[in-house]
Amino acid sequence: MLSFFVMPSHGATQSLAPAQLHESWDTLLKQYVHPINNGHSTEVDYAGFANDRQTLTKYLEQLAAVPEAQFKQWPKHSQLAFLINAYNAYTIELILSRYPDLSSIRELGSFLSSPWKQDIGPLLGEERTLDGIEHGLIRGDNKYNEPRIHFAVNCASVGCPALREEAYTGDKLEMQLADQTQRFLSDRSRNHAEGKTLTLSKIFDWYGDDFEMNGNKGLADFLAQYHQALGLTPTQQDALIGNDIDIRFSDYDWSLNDVSKP
Secondary structure (H helix, E strand, O other): OOOOOOOOOOOOHHHOOHHHHOHHHHHHHHHHEEEEHHHOEEEEOHHHHHHOHHHHHHHHHHHHOOOHHHHHHOOHHHHHHHHHHHHHHHHHHHHHOOOOOOOEHHHHOOOOOOHHHOEEEEEOOEEEEHHHHHHHHHOHHHOOOOHHHHHOOOOOEOOOOOOOOOOOOHHHHHHHHHHHHHHHHOOOOOOEEEOOEEEEOOHHHHOHHHHHOOOOOOHHHHHHOOHHHHOOOHHHHHHHHOOOOEEEEOOOOOEEOEOOOO
16 A cells, blocks of 8 residues: 655744745646646646655645644635645655556556555644545535535546646635636537537536535536536527536546656
8 A cells, every 4th residue: 555654844834824835836836737738738747746856745744734723723715725735736746656657546546445545644633545635624514615626636637627737825716716617617628518418527427416516506507607618509508507408428538647748
């Protein structure tokens, strides 16, 4: 079983404001994440991350040093930004544990344990798994009531929404989540309509119940808010609202979202 025991750096992190905490992660993302597909997706320079792994390790140590009591004092948008960044950074660290000798994150799992159920490091006083961060801390108990997190957390795969080229921060979180949603839904290789058939990413199948948050009656209500991003005609929009459209889900591409090799 893979396990990443990142030891907290005591003393310095406690004095950092939530936004300052993510400055080194922001620098890494801006340097090693590149937009592709007209900005709808990104690819990751994992070799670059590997060469700068000391910076990533230090960032994870800073996250691990944040006490739960301090975290709970932050506004919810700062909490959520922290957790999304932690998930994405630990995912990069997980990939680097075997890179370049893998073509998919799923190769890091085993018959008994998926890569998302393996201990990856400490966060808020406990050893965590990626599933624990996403489904326990981020989605658990609908604490944040935010379905758009599915366009922000990144599983290191081509099928995932883009890994954002900057760190999430509390003061910009609303804008960042809105932008991530727009860029993903407007990607015709993942989400597109033809006649009365709407083909969507498998994400909407896996997490369909999450899109009933914030007053939405279901997935159709959520998608109707983004009819322009989806490129729906007025007729298709009416069919979606009236539950008169056939929603299908495409296969998920688990290939590593590594930079394209010449």
